[in-house]
Amino acid sequence: MSAFQKVTGLTGMKDALPPETTRWEQLETIVRDWLAIYGYQNLRTPVLEQTRLFTRGIGEVTDIVEKEMYSFVDPLNEDKLTLRPEFTAGVVRSAIEHNFLYDRPRRVYAMGPVFRHERPQRGRYRQFHQIDVEALGFPGPDVDAELILMLARLWRLMGLADIRLEINSLGQADERAAHREALIAYLEQHKDVLDEEARRRMYANPLRVLDTKNPAMQDMANGAPRLFDFLGDASLAHYHGLCARLDDAGVAHTLNPRLVRGLDYYNLTVFEWVTDRLGAQGTVCGGGRYDGLVELLGGKPAPAVGFAIGMERLLDLWQQGATDRSPAECQVYMVHQGDEGQRQAARLAEGLRDAGLKVLVHAGSTGFKSQFRRADASGAVAAVIVGDDERASGMATVKWLRSNAAGEGQQESIAFDQLAAQLQQRI
Structure with missing residues (x-):
């Protein structure tokens, strides 16, 4: 087969x-x-x-x-x-x-x-x-x-x-009729320069003949009677x-x-x-x-x-004219460690979305290095890290990936219950 x-x-x-x-x-x-x-x-x-x-x-x-x-x-x-x-x-x-x-x-x-x-x-x-x-x-x-x-x-x-x-x-219709009569008479005098399409339209829709893109007909079209004059x-x-x-x-x-x-x-x-x-x-x-x-x-x-x-x-x-040719996928990218870290990141993400932020949670269980590459490629302003230390302390690590009030490349810790309010205010 x-x-x-x-x-x-x-x-x-x-x-x-x-x-x-x-x-x-x-x-x-x-x-x-x-x-x-x-x-x-x-x-x-x-x-x-x-x-x-x-x-x-x-x-x-x-x-x-x-x-x-x-x-x-x-x-x-x-x-x-x-x-x-x-x-x-x-x-x-x-x-x-x-x-x-x-x-x-x-x-x-x-x-x-x-x-x-x-x-x-x-x-x-x-x-x-x-x-x-x-x-x-x-x-x-x-x-x-x-x-x-x-x-x-x-x-x-x-x-x-x-x-x-x-x-x-x-x-209006009567003015177009008078112009049409004059235009057809003019086109009949210039049949030798009309292409096949113009000859076909000359009587059915003569006004469209003037809209030609044919270079050989431009002088003829420029000299035709103008509807505006009627x-x-x-x-x-x-x-x-x-x-x-x-x-x-x-x-x-x-x-x-x-x-x-x-x-x-x-x-x-x-x-x-x-x-x-x-x-x-x-x-x-x-x-x-x-x-x-x-x-x-x-x-x-x-x-x-x-x-x-x-x-x-x-x-x-x-x-x-656009300076940013790849619009951001999200504002916040959630980076996590282990199954429990992923579940905590998902819960935090819902709270951020409730606050009106656009959030992506990294799918799968790849290493931090791979996740940060993906976070940067997403166009996010901030990466929120939820690892073992963060879960134990109840404090998320926020790494600012792009310019904002905290400064690009800076890191800080924010309590889980303050995360949505802080990021909503600063992004």
Whole structure:
């Protein structure tokens, strides 16, 4: 019988192991606390939705729907299903289904995995994770500005620099229709420089042609009619209202008239925070207003605006500036001698945990030298030693492994019944 072939993870679907997962948990805590101070509440939607939700909401002539969705037919009832490629359509579906906007506007967020079948590269995977933030039922540029100011605060909280803000306005449907007509006429005059994908999209979704990364098409795209020049008074007032609020807060921003985002549901404000520190995939966060999506998906008309952050890219940026690349496993490491010493160490550890400290008790019965190596590798501030002498005296020996009030490398004795209070105060 042949040997079993080793099973490996799927391409583009990445395992996260300690200590990397500690960074994930730290980021999630920062994000939840940050969202709470702005009044955003958690909303959770299924990973699996009906395919037509995304084809309707995102748009059939988009990269996501055409190339990237993981879709299949349910063998039980032949429903067409898709692993979510983004959060917004599912959040809006949930809000409509549960009459979530019936009584008042809502501020909500979601975090979790999304799935796209694309070529894996730095910060981009087939299963990746997003922080999704949505303000549902708010029509004005004040909430657009609030979302952007929130993000500026997040970058400060994380100590991130070199992230710049680009904004644009996609106007309203009639303005996009007039621009579309002019843009198609322009593209028809430049068919000789259009690649195959641009020719295919020229009539179905001409605005996306301008978002090309093809170097041979850049001059053509730069010379194309700008949607911004087709905006009417109301759309311009919304845009300038946003800019005024960003200026009030001292948030620098640049108009990028070619910024369109990759989804069909956007109108008016669109924005991206971008960096040069992640290679070709420089967008850290993107979002905008999508006032027509609630009605498009069968709900009563309601304005909405939101953004999504790629968590892998955000973690990558954060790691680049981190001084401690291996977060500590614990604050206190229990070192012991013999079976009775191990049992006493376990009892003391529970008391330390009751005091809110993070504690590891050495597993097994290896020698002190080996235990101290493990204690140091854990990142603990202190090693608490429980040997024969300590058990006899009722006094634990505390060795300070890292800088604190007692000084790195110093040792002292602390009574068992005072240990929790002393370490809680000094760590």
